[in-house]
Amino acid sequence: MAKVYVFDHPLIQHKITFIRDKNTGTKEFRELVDEVATLMMYEITRDMQLQEIEVETPVSTAKSKVIAGKKLGIVPILRAGIGMVDGILNLIPTAKVGHIGLYRDPETLQPVEYYVKLPSDVEERDFILVDPMLATGGSAVAAIDSLKSRGAKHIKFMCLIAAPEGVEVMQKAHPDVDIYIAGLDDKLNEKGYIVPGLGDAGDRLFGTK
Ligand code: PRP
Ligand code: URA
Numbered sequence: 001m002a003k004v005y006v007f008d009h010p011l012i013q014h015k016i017t018f019i020r021d022k023n024t025g026t027k028e029f030r031e032l033v034d035e036v037a038t039l040m041m042y043e044i045t046r047d048m049q050l051q052e053i054e055v056e057t058p059v060s061t062a063k064s065k066v067i068a069g070k071k072l073g074i075v076p077i078l079r080a081g082i083g084m085v086d087g088i089l090n091l092i093p094t095a096k097v098g099h100i101g102l103y104r105d106p107e108t109l110q111p112v113e114y115y116v117k118l119p120s121d122v123e124e125r126d127f128i129l130v131d132p133m134l135a136t137g138g139s140a141v142a143a144i145d146s147l148k149s150r151g152a153k154h155i156k157f158m159c160l161i162a163a164p165e166g167v168e169v170m171q172k173a174h175p176d177v178d179i180y181i182a183g184l185d186d187k188l189n190e191k192g193y194i195v196p197g198l199g200d201a202g203d204r205l206f207g208t209k
Helices: 010-020 026-047 080-091 138-149 164-173 201-206
Strands: 004-006 050-056 061-067 071-078 099-104 111-117 125-130 154-162 178-184
Touching: 010 026, 010 154, 010 178, 026 080, 026 125, 026 154, 026 178, 026 201, 071 080, 071 138, 080 125, 080 201, 099 138, 111 138, 125 138, 138 154, 138 164, 154 164, 164 178
Parallel strands: 004 178, 071 099, 071 125, 125 154, 154 178
Antiparallel strands: 050 061, 099 111
């Protein structure tokens, strides 16, 4: 069964409050999403493997550690996931970035895939799939299906706000994919929006409506 981690770091929780606030404008919303993505990435990478190397300091030789292990791939689900990419790359600038384009049909709430572009060495990378919202779970499940069908084997899913319904759907469909969340909310409403949530993440990030 996939594990679910809810990040309760005070800085993350503080910033999420202002992300939720309907009076937060596009510029500030975008900056806050960027900052929370950085902070979440810092937490998610705690289990990264290290290896020891030698460096010459101005004084002597030191044995010191650097990141080892697999290369990382970041995959935002378009379009709202784009808002989290720069914040992640601030910490891991060498990560490759793939894209999966999905939108939720407003009538059926089913995800419709319209674009996929991944790094060529998919099988050799650890992937972090990012999207601010996990609502019904349809988009995240479809994006992971898409990643796995192209050879991805190690995937984590990172989102800002999740509904319990979406978490359950994800855990059933992809028990091997751990979920990292900043806020676990109450429920979905009849239109498939997360309650209390933050509204439409894509519209708030890009100023559309
Ligand atoms: C939003 C959000 C997720 C999806 C979540 O995207 O960014 O991708 O809905 O809903 P689900 O869990 O019910 O699938 P949307 O379809 O609105 O597209 P956008 O990012 O282009 O605005
Ligand atoms: N997508 C969003 O952007 N917000 C929600 O509440 C649900 C899906």
